[in-house]
Amino acid sequence: MNLKIWHKMIIGISIPSLFTLIGGILTYSYISDVKIRHGYVQIADDLKEQVLEIRRNEKNFLLHKDVEYYRYFQDAISGLNKSVNAISPPTVVEIGKDLSLLRGSVPAYLGFADDLFEYYQQEINVVEKVREEGRKLEAFVATGKYSKDLTTSFILNLRRFEKNYVLYRDNVSYNELESALSQINNITPFCFDCVEYKEAIHDLFSTYKKMDEKVNDLQSTGNKLEETTYKIATSERQKVNSFFTRTQQHLVLALILLCILGPFFVNKTASYIVAPIKRLAEITKKISEGDLTLRAPLKEHDETHTLALSFNTMLDQLQLTHESLGQSLELLHAKQIEVEKRASLGFLVSGITHELNNPLNNISLTAETMREDMGEITPEELKEYIQDILTQSERAKNIIADLLEFVGTQKTTVMEKMDIVNVIEEAIRLVANELKVAGINLKTDLPNSPFFVYGNHGKLEEVFVNIIINAIHAIKNEGTLTINARHDTVTNHIFIHISDTGHGIPEEHIKNIFEPFFTTKEAGEGTGLGLSVSQSIVREHKGEIDVESEVGNGTTFTIKLPLSGIR
Amino acid sequence: MNKTRIMIVDDEPIVGKRLKRLLEKDGYEVEIFTKGSVALEECDRKHFDIVITDLKMGGVDGMKVLETVRGKNPDTKVIIITGFRKMESSNEAFIKGAFDYLVKPFKIEDLKRIIKKAESELKNSSGQ
Numbered sequence: 001m002n003l004k005i006w007h008k009m010i011i012g013i014s015i016p017s018l019f020t021l022i023g024g025i026l027t028y029s030y031i032s033d034v035k036i037r038h039g040y041v042q043i044a045d046d047l048k049e050q051v052l053e054i055r056r057n058e059k060n061f062l063l064h065k066d067v068e069y070y071r072y073f074q075d076a077i078s079g080l081n082k083s084v085n086a087i088s089p090p091t092v093v094e095i096g097k098d099l100s101l102l103r104g105s106v107p108a109y110l111g112f113a114d115d116l117f118e119y120y121q122q123e124i125n126v127v128e129k130v131r132e133e134g135r136k137l138e139a140f141v142a143t144g145k146y147s148k149d150l151t152t153s154f155i156l157n158l159r160r161f162e163k164n165y166v167l168y169r170d171n172v173s174y175n176e177l178e179s180a181l182s183q184i185n186n187i188t189p190f191c192f193d194c195v196e197y198k199e200a201i202h203d204l205f206s207t208y209k210k211m212d213e214k215v216n217d218l219q220s221t222g223n224k225l226e227e228t229t230y231k232i233a234t235s236e237r238q239k240v241n242s243f244f245t246r247t248q249q250h251l252v253l254a255l256i257l258l259c260i261l262g263p264f265f266v267n268k269t270a271s272y273i274v275a276p277i278k279r280l281a282e283i284t285k286k287i288s289e290g291d292l293t294l295r296a297p298l299k300e301h302d303e304t305h306t307l308a309l310s311f312n313t314m315l316d317q318l319q320l321t322h323e324s325l326g327q328s329l330e331l332l333h334a335k336q337i338e339v340e341k342r343a344s345l346g347f348l349v350s351g352i353t354h355e356l357n358n359p360l361n362n363i364s365l366t367a368e369t370m371r372e373d374m375g376e377i378t379p380e381e382l383k384e385y386i387q388d389i390l391t392q393s394e395r396a397k398n399i400i401a402d403l404l405e406f407v408g409t410q411k412t413t414v415m416e417k418m419d420i421v422n423v424i425e426e427a428i429r430l431v432a433n434e435l436k437v438a439g440i441n442l443k444t445d446l447p448n449s450p451f452f453v454y455g456n457h458g459k460l461e462e463v464f465v466n467i468i469i470n471a472i473h474a475i476k477n478e479g480t481l482t483i484n485a486r487h488d489t490v491t492n493h494i495f496i497h498i499s500d501t502g503h504g505i506p507e508e509h510i511k512n513i514f515e516p517f518f519t520t521k522e523a524g525e526g527t528g529l530g531l532s533v534s535q536s537i538v539r540e541h542k543g544e545i546d547v548e549s550e551v552g553n554g555t556t557f558t559i560k561l562p563l564s565g566i567r
Numbered sequence: 568m569n570k571t572r573i574m575i576v577d578d579e580p581i582v583g584k585r586l587k588r589l590l591e592k593d594g595y596e597v598e599i600f601t602k603g604s605v606a607l608e609e610c611d612r613k614h615f616d617i618v619i620t621d622l623k624m625g626g627v628d629g630m631k632v633l634e635t636v637r638g639k640n641p642d643t644k645v646i647i648i649t650g651f652r653k654m655e656s657s658n659e660a661f662i663k664g665a666f667d668y669l670v671k672p673f674k675i676e677d678l679k680r681i682i683k684k685a686e687s688e689l690k691n692s693s694g695q
């Protein structure tokens with residue numbers, strides 16, 4: 001997606017905010033739902049309370065059977081009816097079929113109560129009728145008009161059964177009365193005066209039967225009312241509970257989601273926002289490590305795009321500068337080499353000039369003296385002058401020979417495998433006489449076995465002779481010359497150390513001693529080519545020559561040469 | 568009239584020996600030295616009108632001789648004789664007050680001409 005960083009940030013902030021808002025609204029609606037449900041519970045509890053009141057009045061009515069209790073009973077029922085009808089239709093729908101059932105049952109219940117009250121009114125009349133007919137039958141039997149078996153005592157007994165039945169209304173008293181009545185037929189089958197009483201009793205029986213049925217109906221309906229209200233209250237309470245449980249579960253779920261998704265989302269958003277910056281940073285790092293050809297990717301269309309653009313422009317320029325700098329450096333290097341070449345050539349030429357000019361000057365001065373004094377020169381003087389000219393010519397010739405030697409080392413030399421220890425020993429033999437004359441004490445520590453080097457015997461010998469002669473010059477009178485050789489088994493090199501106890505080399509001369517014609521010696525004593533030639537030879541043998549010196553204490557030259565293969 | 572006193576310093580004895588003979592013939596008083604240090608000591612004791620010195624010498628070299636002599640006695644004329652080609656050390660020598668600079672090998676006439684020139688300058692300055 002081609003989004004700017006601040007767009008990404010707005011999205012990153014609004015998405016979690018939206019989630020929080022939705023969560024808040026959901027929780028709010030849950031809570032208000034719970035509040036409404038709680039109202040239903042209240043209604044259900046009220047109904048239950050009212051029904052219990054009705055049942056209490058029902059009991060009283062059934063006990064007292066009079067108008068007063070009937071009124072109380074009626075009031076209670078109509079109270080419930082009013083409450084039920086006052087409940088708003090949406091609430092009725094919400095609470096459900098139980099409430100509709102309750103609504104339907106209340107009028108029925110009231111009807112049963114009315115019927116029962118009517119039966120109670122009738123009961124008084126029926127009972128009065130039975131008592132009247134009973135009294136009449138008593139009076140009739142007393143006349144003795146019918147069978148003597150229908151005695152007064154039998155009737156009295158019958159009336160006792162009748163009284164018991166009205167009082168107890170149980171099965172025992174009913175059976176006693178019933179059997180007594182049927183005995184009348186056995187005693188006097190055609191007793192017309194008994195008929196009225198019999199009918200009254202049967203009326204009583206049927207009235208009681210109907211009454212009992214009604215009471216049953218009333219009570220069962222009452223029970224039903226009680227059960228229904230109880231059911232409503234319980235179910236509403238359950239609903240509230242389940243609401244709480246559900247809300248709780250949702251909250252827990254939301255929390256878990258927040259815990260899991262929160263960090264993930266934050267991380268995703270953050271990396272989404274910083275991704276282009278990170279890419280740029282990585283490129284910068286790589287570039288700083290040296291690869292100037294890298295460029296920042298330009299695919300981002302946000303604020304980093306311009307940044308990357310300017311960055312790349314900067315890099316282009318940097319690369320250009322870098323390249324031209326490199327070229328300049330190369331040029332400079334080439335120039336420097338050129339200058340160095342010229343300098344060393346110049347040094348060489350000026351050295352040669354000086355060295356040759358001196359003997360030439362001596363020759364010319366001698367010749368001029370001879371010309372000026374032609375007549376006055378004695379034969380001895382003439383001999384001396386001629387000798388001087390010869391000596392100075394020899395000196396000039398030697399300089400040229402040294403120079404040719406120096407130039408010659410630049411050319412190819414015949415190389416062969418030969419024992420370096422032997423070379424050192426021969427060099428020492430060559431200078432042995434000079435050492436003896438100078439009174440120098442020689443100490444050597446050389447290997448007993450040969451060490452083979454690929455090289456030129458004569459040239460390497462010259463190196464050692466040069467260095468030993470320098471040491472002799474440095475020692476002058478008495479001193480010690482130490483020569484030893486060590487094999488470095490790791491690099492397979494041989495290290496030859498030549499130390500003297502001479503006057504040493506001042507710090508400022510150290511860098512010059514390997515230059516051709518550098519010498520501190522007086523004219524005729526040294527040309528300054530010894531070390532320069534030696535260095536050329538050692539390098540030709542892929543070796544190194546090094547010096548360490550302390551003024552007043554002495555000098556050590558170290559020659560390092562590679563050994564050829566296995567010994 | 569006093570003879571002109573000339574000092575010659577060169578580490579090669581042959582140079583002094585030949586020059587002494589050639590110059591004394593022309594009536595100069597010549598003393599030769601092969602060590603710069605010894606020559607300078609002699610300078611403290613005696614006055615020299617002209618000092619002819621080599622440049623490259625072990626120990627006290629010609630440049631040092633030039634400096635010391637000019638420092639002690641600005642009237643003394645110092646002539647440099649050396650195997651080095653002119654440009655290399657002549658600049659330094661002239662800056663330090665050398666009277667002239669002669670490259671070896673030189674002709675004796677050239678040296679004599681320079682000495683004459685130095686003498687006339689010496690006379691001019693002492694005459695005024």
Ligand SMILES: Nc1ncnc2c1ncn2[C@@H]1O[C@H](COP(=O)(O)OP(=O)(O)OP(=O)(O)O)[C@@H](O)[C@H]1O
Binds near residue numbers: 474513514532555
């Ligand atoms: N062992 C040493 N002790 C002190 N100085 C030394 C030693 N070896 C060399 N030098 C210094 O290094 C200079 C250069 O030495 P190098 O051998 O190249 O020339 P040289 O001995 O002066 O002349 P040449 O060897 O050509 O006759 C010497 O003049 C001397 O001053």
Ligand SMILES: [Mg+2]
Binds near residue numbers: 466469470530
């Ligand atoms: Mg040497």
